Amino acid sequence: MKALSMNAVYGLRALxxxxxxxxxxxxxxxxxxxxxxxxxxxxxxKILQTLTxxxxxxxxxxxxxxxxxxxxxxxxxLLEMLYILEGExxxxxxxxxxxxxxxxxxxPVHDFWRQITLTMKEKFSHTTLAELSDKVRSGEVRxxxxx
Amino acid sequence: MKALSMNAVYGLRALxxxxxxxxxxxxxxxxxxxxxxxxxxxxxxKILQTLTxxxxxxxxxxxxxxxxxxxxxxxxxLLEMLYILEGExxxxxxxxxxxxxxxxxxxPVHDFWRQITLTMKEKFSHTTLAELSDKVRSGEVRxxxxx
DNA sequence: TTAATAAAAGATTAAATACTCTTAAATCTT
DNA sequence: AAGATTTAAGAGTATTTAATCTTTTATTAA
Numbered sequence: 001m002k003a004l005s006m007n008a009v010y011g012l013r014a015l016x017x018x019x020x021x022x023x024x025x026x027x028x029x030x031x032x033x034x035x036x037x038x039x040x041x042x043x044x045x046k047i048l049q050t051l052t053x054x055x056x057x058x059x060x061x062x063x064x065x066x067x068x069x070x071x072x073x074x075x076x077x078l079l080e081m082l083y084i085l086e087g088e089x090x091x092x093x094x095x096x097x098x099x100x101x102x103x104x105x106x107x108p109v110h111d112f113w114r115q116i117t118l119t120m121k122e123k124f125s126h127t128t129l130a131e132l133s134d135k136v137r138s139g140e141v142r143x144x145x146x147x
Numbered sequence: 148m149k150a151l152s153m154n155a156v157y158g159l160r161a162l163x164x165x166x167x168x169x170x171x172x173x174x175x176x177x178x179x180x181x182x183x184x185x186x187x188x189x190x191x192x193k194i195l196q197t198l199t200x201x202x203x204x205x206x207x208x209x210x211x212x213x214x215x216x217x218x219x220x221x222x223x224x225l226l227e228m229l230y231i232l233e234g235e236x237x238x239x240x241x242x243x244x245x246x247x248x249x250x251x252x253x254x255p256v257h258d259f260w261r262q263i264t265l266t267m268k269e270k271f272s273h274t275t276l277a278e279l280s281d282k283v284r285s286g287e288v289r290x291x292x293x294x
Numbered sequence: 295t296t297a298a299t300a301a302a303a304g305a306t307t308a309a310a311t312a313c314t315c316t317t318a319a320a321t322c323t324t
Numbered sequence: 325a326a327g328a329t330t331t332a333a334g335a336g337t338a339t340t341t342a343a344t345c346t347t348t349t350a351t352t353a354a
Contacts, residue, residue, distance in 0.1 A: 001233075001238060001240070001264075002240075003148060003242045004243065006343090007342085012243055030301070031300075040342085040344070041344090042343070043342070043344075045302080045303095049303085052301090052302095059300090059301060059302090061302085061349080061351050061352090062298090062299060062301085062350065062351025063298065063352045064300090064352070065299075065301065065350090065351070065352085066301080067301085086148075090148055091148065096150075096156060097151055097156035098156075098288065098289070099289060099290075099292035105289055108282050108288055109270075109274070113150075116266065117148075123259055127256070131255070132255045135255050140255075141245065141253070142246060143246075145246035152312090153311080153312060153313090154312085176329090176330070177330080178330080187312090187313055187314070190314075192331070196331080196332070206331060206332090207331085208319085208320045208321050208322085208330050209320065209321030209322040209328090209330060209331085210322045210323065210330075211323095212320090213330075213331085214331090
């Protein structure tokens with residue numbers, strides 16, 4: 001099951017990276033993020049651009065420029081990030097891809113799948129970027145593969 | 148969230164279609180299935196071919212040939228079908244796509260996601276093709292969009 | 295004010311997935 | 325045995341997603 005697109009994977013990883021070093025004042029350059037996380041610079045630029053447009057990040061051009069969080073990481077939920085990175089319809093859609101699946105004409109696993117997605121939405125709406133980045137700082141989570 | 152590939156969607160739909168008419172003796176032609184379900188004939192042929200190779204279906208060439216279930220639909224689970232149509236690793240894989248996610252180095256939602264996939268596996272291992280096709284027969288599920 | 299730095303934006307390329315077409319081989323009917 | 329029907333197999337095309345390259349614009353520091 002492909003839960004997330006590369007877009008979302010890279011976006012989340014970058015956000016955790018940025019939030020993990022919120023001690024440091026100033027901006028983090030996209031170039032540095034892309035090198036540290038081993039993500040294509042240009043691809044990452046686009047992803048962070050949409051996060052900037054959605055006011056998760058703030059950007060600054062010129063020397064010493066880069067990106068920084070636009071709000072406190074405690075205020076940013078995983079659900080919010082997913083909606084931006086994957087689209088609003090991320091938790092909609094029939095599991096089986098059956099035509100016209102809905103309350104009137106549910107697919108065989110309609111109710112079961114709705115329960116699953118509800119559980120996920122509930123969990124992710126209470127999971128903040130702060131929590132995620134804390135796990136990075138504590139070393140519980142690694143953002144790059146060890147070579 | 149894209150739960151299933153078109154491969155799996157078409158495969159499941161065809162299996163439900165075939166199982167729903169298990170009264171009729173003999174084989175159902177792939178041409179007819181593709182027309183009734185509005186799926187590309189050649190594409191469907193390939194999908195059913197792999198189901199035949201995995202002994203879910205049995206095939207017969209020549210006039211009055213086609214495909215038929217190779218075992219009782221009560222013996223075929225949704226989990227089994229998913230593994231064939233999507234691959235054995237369908238329920239593996241890190242939700243966040245984080246490198247080296249596992250028990251030693253779990254991603255931030257590792258345990259949560261594992262619980263979700265376990266719930267799904269449990270449910271799908273007790274959901275049989277017979278149940279699914281019964282819902283088609285009762286009209287609870289529609290296999291094609293109404294025009 | 296000039297050079298360096300860095301994001302923004304859009305065009306282009308590459309890879310994966312979804313789908314189609316062609317040919318071959320098997321099987322049945324007459 | 326001949327011809328029609330149907331699956332089998334693989335090559336080929338199209339679309340989508342992922343990644344890269346190029347140019348432009350803003351900003352800062354010397």
